[in-house]
Amino acid sequence: MRYKNYVLICGGTACESSKADEIYRNIQKELEANNVHGETQALKTGCFGFCEKGPIVKMLPDESFYVHVKPEDAKELVEEHIVKGRRVTRLLYNKPDCTTSAVASVDDIDFYKKQVRVVLRNCGFIDPEDINEYIARDGYVALEKVLFDISADDVIKELETSGLRGRGGAGFPTWRKWMFTKNTESDQKFIVCNADEGDPGAYMDRSILEGDPHAVLEAMTIAGKTVGASRGYIYIRAEYPLAIHRLEIAIKQAKEGGLLGDNILESGFNFNIEIRLGAGAFVCGEETALLASLEGKRGMPIPRPPFPAVKGLWGKPTIINNVETYANIPAIIRNGGASFAAKGTEASKGTKVFALTGKIANSGLIEVPMGITLREIVYEIGGGIPNGKKFKAVQTGGPSGGMITSEFLDAPIDFDNLTKLGSMMGSGGMIVMDEDDCAVDVTKFYLEFTVEESCGKCTPCRIGGAQLYHYLEKITNGEGTMEDIESMRKISRAMQKASLCALGQTAPNPIISTLKFFEDEYLAHIKDRKCPAGKCQKMIRYVINEKCIGCTACVRKCPVNCITGEKKQMHVIDQAACVKCGECERVCKFAAIVKN
């Protein structure tokens, strides 16, 4: 190491929003004030993944892990840790159960123990705005190899050996996409990166682009050389300004360094990458819709085949891969496909990044080998369900996926197993639900999303989705009938078979999955007019019982002034006016307000 000490400050969107930049500037200032800036380097890196504990500051070489750091803590961190070599105990990460004293370093943290960081290896380690740091970590070695040492067929063979499958959702073997495009004759071909991360509850692509943008640029250039394309497009959500900013810097630096643009590394190969912004349409994650959007049109899908690999952007052969897929490729070329294939399961090789969120103690971005069990993810990495609540299910695959219940906690997670369980890998959202979450309500939430995001082109998706939503609304309002369930099953089957693209084909998945695993909850809503989780607002009533001492705390809290009663007398809730926000229940210290 060039410096004696390193201070790594997380500069991902989540930490950035909690003043990471100010922390960075304060640390710089303090390093200079204490005259240790010559031997210590402060860096703003990509995401560490442990977003809930942010802003995070990590010290090297001793790997101290400081959490919830505030800008004003900079002085103490520098004076104590850097100058005096003493850890600042109050800021060190604490185990959630508090049984042990402060955890000292990253290796001791459960959240990281089972993780294997391949795609994220540079995230939280290098300064993403400095190409030299990427190069120092073997960056662009793979590109050099592809330009000078190995043939296009070798590249595709390595990808085949690696067993890499698309990380965007469907899991199509990457080497086959590349081979189709390579073998199609055309005067022009295109390389497209799908960074339109639309799945609500997944943010791995954003973190990769923010933390290690050059990995994606390098992989796209490799793809260009392999299939004979000279132009690449990164289609990224406009809602990710920081990722766009870092990509712009990375493209500029790569061009200046002769690693992108004309005559790359004097090999005679030309490749340019342009950033194109998405504009908030989930359907644009579908590849033909994405291409329509790139062409400046409404992002509506067209029937396949022909597949984009053969006839894509402006009718030319086009490779479309997702961000995480690309980010895997430099290491595969550098270290060989076999090293990638050493991790994972029979049909799903390598690692996968998941966004672990929802009702989980340690929420954040994790990277694990394929084949890990859900139990390991939820209880070991995730630290279990907070507030002593009971695990209910995990939703994978977002609005296109389904729920995995506790009986399948020990099933290995890979592409095929998740599909077998009635869910799917999707882009890697993993949303944990506890006993307070209603299966019907969550399903309605997803359907509302897919109805809103349906492009309206094909009838099964446009009308079927709206119908499904209508039934779910009826059921959560306490007006459902048993016939509704049958109708939902029928419509779901029709949508799966007849929709034009994956959005419509998978939109019924949350319904099919919850009808399978939580049919009893549907029945409770329909037959007993009750929401067992107490979530569906139309079906719950808040009532005040005899424990009420008339403290008036609830009266003051009620947003619609529907609670009345004299001081020190039992209060009453006007059910007609109540909006069922539950604030009164939360504020009551005497358990006098109950839901029924």
Place this chain on the structure above:
Amino acid sequence: MAESMPVLTELTPELESFIEEWKDKPGNLVMVLHKVQQVYRYIPRDVAFTVSRKLGIPLAKIYGVMTFYHYFKLEKPGEHMISVCMGTACYLKGGDKLLAELQRLLNIGVNGTTEDGKFSLQSVRCVGCCGLAPLITVGPDVYGCLPTDKVAGIVDKYR
């Protein structure tokens, strides 16, 4: 109500040069609309009309594209745009309550703007900060892990 005919309008120099740069690139429309919205904070009808003439794309087609994507705004938003994240993680952790509280505080509906033009309210799909759920953003500022009773204080900061 019939809308009046749009008229050609003078564009800012920044927008003019952007259009000049992108004019001949294929598939430029979405990028130009992004730039328009960045400059004006929404896409005024007259500007859309002017862009249509400059790019040689019919106005109807431009409106087709504008209305397809959620990101493009046809109405002038308030000075501060408050966005409530309704991604799955935020929803499970009470994003809908934050939205209800903001509607109550500002006395406007979703996608509405306060009469004084100070605030607009919208719900967005996912900000990508799921570790901080539930959260809202006010302009560029992010407020994460937000309990409902803290919302009023945040709004007051921008009044």
